[in-house]
Amino acid sequence: MWGYKNGPRRKKVLLIGLAKTGVSAIKHLDKLGVNIVVNDIKDKEQLKDILCELEQLNNVEYILGYHPENIDDIDMAVVSPGVPLDLPFIIKIKEANIELIGEVELAYRLSNGPTFIGITGTNGKTTTTSLVGEIFKTANCDTYIVGNIGNPVIDTVGVANEKSVLVTELSSFQLESIDTFRPKVSAILNFTEDHMNRHHTIENYIEAKSKIFMNQNSDDFCVLNYDDEKVRNLDEKIKAKKIFFSRKKQIDGGVYLDENNNIVIDVDEKVTLLNKSELSLPGDHNLENCMAAIGIAYVSNIDLKVIKKVLKSFAAVVHRQEFVRNLNDIMFVNDSKGTNPDSTIKAIESYDRPIILIAGGKDKQSSFDELLEIAKGRVKTLVLLGETAPIIEKCAKEKGFENIYRVKDMKEAVKTSYEIAVKDDVVLLSPACASWDMYKSFEVRGDDFKDNVNNLK
Structure with a gap:
């Protein structure tokens, strides 16, 4: 597929960044007999657990703790999403005219036509x-849910084929490093400022995201949020067939909400699918997510009965604003996957009810200023635990928060939250921090929260 036996020596690929996707990429390149040079700015001791996964591989050389000086014999570089593309070392690679791609592009090139x-x-x-x-999946398609959602795309290589569907969540970091990647259906949900430390401007951020439709043509589809002006303004740049969705305006050639709160598909013909009240996922943000999914599924020729069935029964993603329980008209929500302040901002902005926020965890040197500024008027009480509890408390007091509780563990956090909550409050676990000070992973933390919530009387 790449012609690795082309010439007097095997191709040499430099892989930069030993993240989860990096490990998967190394394993697949090793199977192809490629000579691999693995580079990470972290040293051997910091990476010892990851290196254990790779110790049986034969074609791997490691340069750890620093970037290599000599890249003259490198044929291609594969960069992990977490590595900024404006690093001097990455710029050096580009200036040497060495092709630089990411794991998604690599997987796309190696894939067998899904x-x-x-x-x-x-x-x-x-x-x-x-x-x-x-x-x-409900339509009995051979389906793989991959990408930024946590499953490397490259893990499907050799498994998925031309009859398979790869539903791929793509971050701006992943999209920055694509070249030929071309989805049959793309979708852009919304744009707000994010990852400015990496992209620097909203324009750069949008440009990175927009690469999702870069290689599409008139045989493909692009599903777009009409209500987001920045998304709507991409219209003229897109060569694919455009399918808009809107919860605010009745639009031709798309998916919209009518005056009776019915979701209408008006593409080839006008079809009323179901009422907004029938959706299993609550909130306007989830209405938009559902409309995007409807557009994607419809242009993919999925039976409307299947679409409707899933929309009425789909449960929230585990640990991502996951509804846990209603107890005495108090709603408990598990957003343990909110491991940074930006994720927690998105969670608290999703509710129009008073919030008791359980936050805190491993200190990643994040600033909590923006989170606490946005939380004012939305979060009535902070319940703090873990390594960052005193840091968040100090910042919160500077922002004018008065209702702050420090607790020693999740059991006390849940008990305290329930005791101070009143009817219609949301008790939201969205820590804004990693879990490693108290838990093995955010999944274990979320499960502990759910166990304690379900044990409340």
Whole structure:
């Protein structure tokens, strides 16, 4: 597929960044007999657990703790999403005319002709990707839910074929490093400022996200949020057939909400699918996610009965604004996957009810200023635990918060939250921090929260 036996020596690929996708890429390149040079700025001791996964591989050389000086014999570089493309070392690679791609592009080139569906946007990617994946699975398609959702795309190489569908969540970091990647259906959900430390401007961020439709043509489809002006303004740049969705305006050639809160598909013909009240996922943000999923599934010729069935029964993604329980008209929500302040901002902005926020965890040197500024007027009480509890408390007091509780563990956090909550409050676990000070992973933390909530009397 790449012609690795081309010439007097085997191709040499430089892989930069030993993240989860990096490990998967190394394993697949090793199977192809490629000479691999693995580079990470972290040293051997910091990476010892990951290196254990790779110790049986034969064609791998490691340069750890620093970037290599000599790249003259490198044929291609594969960069992990977490590595910024404006690093001096990355610029050096580009200036040497060495091809630089990411794991998604690598997987696309190695794949055996599956149908790719690509979903991006600032908010709602994981929910929409999961929802679309569930629709395709229910329609008995050979479906893989991959990408930024946590499953490397390259793990499907050798498994998926031309009859398979890869429903792919794509971050701006992943899209920055694509070249030929072309989804049959793409979707852009929304744009708000995110990852400015990497992209620097909203224009650069949108440009990175927009690469999702870069290689599409008139045989493909692009599903777009009409209500988001920045998304709508991409219209003229897109060569694919455009399918808009809107919860605010009745639009021709798309998916919209009518005056009776019915979701209408008006593409080839006008079809009333179901009422907004029938959706299993609550809230306007989830209405938009559902409309995007409807557009994607419809242009993919999925039976309307299947789409409707999944929309009425789909449960929230585990640990991502996951509804846990209503107790005495108090709603408990598990957003343990909110491991940074930006994720928590998105979570608290999703509710129009008073919030008791359980936050805190491993200190990643994040600033909590923006989170607490936005939380004012939305979060009535903070319940703090873990390593960052005193840091968040100090910042919160500077922002004028008065109702702050420090607790020693999740059991006390849940008990305290329930005791101070009143009717119609939301008790939201969205820590804005990693879990590693108290838990092995955010999944274990979320499960502990759910166990304690379900044990409340």
